[in-house]
Amino acid sequence: MKLNVENFAFDKLLIPTAMVTGIVFLLTVLVVLSSKKHRTDRYERNWFTRSLYLLFIGCISVLAATSFGSILQQGHMEHYALMAHTTAAGGFVFLTLAVAIFFLPRGTATKEIWRMETCSVWVLIAGAMVTTATMLVSMLPLLDTTGLLQAVQIHRYAGLVTAIAAIFHAFSLIAGRLGYR
């Protein structure tokens, strides 16, 4: 008996989602490269903020690789993959707060930020919160097995959304840093 994603068709969703994400991302890159806008008034982040963000992206990469990789490979996550996932999850929870503090746009600054960056960071933080909340609630004696399975499902989809949002947000930051937006 396996906690098998084929029950929920999540594994079938992963590859199409990855393909669509890839295509959209490539198109975005092409659009950005072909419509370069030189900006000189961008807000520069310090090394500390940048380090936190890099760590955050690192955590998301580990989380995505261990979860989606395991699911695609064997239908479920276990052993060292699960250990790496839970370890990275610890960092992810605390770094989400840091990213929310330093990267969520506030007030008039919003106008000066590329819309893609604005939107992706909101999705990123919202997705991260749902991903975290579903697992934290699952760790408490609140939900029965049905509830836990539902929480796992929500966790998976929220995680997927978070990973996609992280790709676009990271790209938007890089593009801005390189002066394309």
Place this chain on the structure above:
Amino acid sequence: MTSRILKNLALDVAFNSVRVPLVALATLLAAGLSLGTATPVVAQSKYATSDSMSGYVHIIDLYDESNNRIDPAAENAKPYSPEKTCGRCHDFKTIAHGWHFNAALPTASSDPGRPGMPMIWSDPRTGTHLPLSYRGWKGTHKPKELGLSNWQMAAKFGGYVPGMTVDSQPESKPADGDAVKIVDRTRITGALPIDCMLCHFRPGSGYSPFTWTEQVQEQNFAYAPTAALGLAVVTGNLRRLKDDVDLSTDEAKEQLPKLQYETSRFRSDGKVFVDLIRKPSNESCYYCHTSVPSDSPKGNRWMHDDDVHLRAGIACADCHRNGLDHETIRGFESEKHPSGTIAGSLSCQGCHMGDAGSTQIVGRLGAPRPEHKGLPPLHFDKLSCTACHSGPTLDKEVGRQINSAAHQLGAHFKRTGDELPAIFGNVMLPVDEAGAAISQADSTGKYTPHRLTWPSFWGVIRGGKVEPLNPEQAFELVRKPLKIRKDFVEEIGEVKLTLSQRKQILGDDKAARLKPEELDSKQKKLIEEAEAAERKKQIDERMLAALKEIEAAIPGSQAVFVSGGSGTIRNAENQLTQLSQDKLGDAAAPYAWPSAHMVRPAQQSLGINGCNECHGQNSPFFYASLKPVGIVPGQETTEVVAHELQHADIQRLAQWSQMFEGRSAFKIASLITLAMTGLVVVASMAVNLSSYWRGSAKSRS
């Protein structure tokens, strides 16, 4: 096998919500159909039945083996035959092929299923404790392969089985067992009959299962049902008759057991009221299926609780039920039962959780659906229900248990609880789909509580494999060199120092002649040390001689004595040495079989106190220790830790345990962090909305 629980639960959470009502409707319809068509696999078509839920009062005539009605007053009245008596109204032939009777039948239709409790051939004379089974369970030996006849098995274990159906084929010798004498006294005792009453007696009615056992041990097979029912007093036994006795002689007839019926039990019309019940009582099952901690004989029985199901009023036979075919449901997951889905619905999971898409009836007898709040569903992949809910609570040291057949519970004699064979339980071992213990390397295995025992036997290495000898043959070979008459363990180490030895040790003749109680502590110590040295020397000499004797009797073989997880051989220098593991193979490995009872209440289940019960450092689940019991006095055995038997990745387990150290703190910190993140998000939204409104107002003005 695919997931049952999770498949079922998956339906609850499937995103394709349209399918849920359809599946539910189909399941309900199917369940309804199942209820309506719950016909037994074998219908009782041939005989009239009462069909009343109130049962049938059995005031009946008794018949003997020759199908003659029993006259209790007759001279030389014969014992009653359950086959001829019960078989008048019940399909005895069908019943006789049921699970409890068909093990020895080569054509038995029953699926051997997951390993069960073996018949442990214990022979105190040779220190043999060998798990046997006709079912071919891995780790057991088939009796016929050892040259043990069905009759021997019946005589040895018949006291704890309600009968044995055997084929009429003559007993055959093992492939290369010319030296093995096949013991078959069926000619004298008859075959072990099926005694319906052993299971169907009403407690308190006067039927004595112990008398059944006693009579079987006396080889009074045919007399056992009558004596156990209390209908007659049997004196004498068939055990004393020699194998080659001529039963037609008057002398032999004189030696046959005498049977005196209790005439008051017979009515004036010659009928007898037999107080029986359709559904076997728990007491009936317990007679052969009792397994209790070894401290029970020491007076600690009262400290142990009963099975939670029994306390709730559910009888053994409510779950372990059967139809006329007597194919008793064993109740484990993936059981292949002739009835099909019924068996599945009577397993823990089937009854409490159900099986998606099947026609099973869920919630039988009011079984509640467990919530398992906060238990990650991954655990259902890794653990059987019994892992958390059954058996004694786990401890740092795995305790010993005693059970009916192996330790003759029910028989009235003094026990210490430390009697051999040493049976340990419970140890968590992963099992395969069929329920057999497997290596954890196969990650599909579910951890299931097991009992286990290390075998001990005299054997030979043939074709690179250690094979046990027929226990009778072994005794014939080793009794002289070991100088054993009754008990290997007690007698092989028995030493008595000679007067000259004592004189040499204690210094003078007067001291040497003192009785043990007259010795002072220093003298006692000296004597004990000398005896220990002498004992070791004596054991070594006798073991060497025994091994040599076996090798002489079986040319080209190397003799071995397996005990406590290791094998002892005689090397080229005529010294005792341990057989290397690669040559020993699995021969000395413990035989393990899953245990499902006693079921503990939810509040006593494993993990009720948190994840660390299993995931903590040195948790008994993975780190409980066992010390195999060596049969040879003074034999040192190597302690085994549960994870070694599980073949678990200990490094990974240790890392997991470390991760669980700060889990509670992590939960609190994470919740606080999540709340703060939420505040930051709300604050950011508020600032942005405020900014947006301010910007809008400014542009309007």
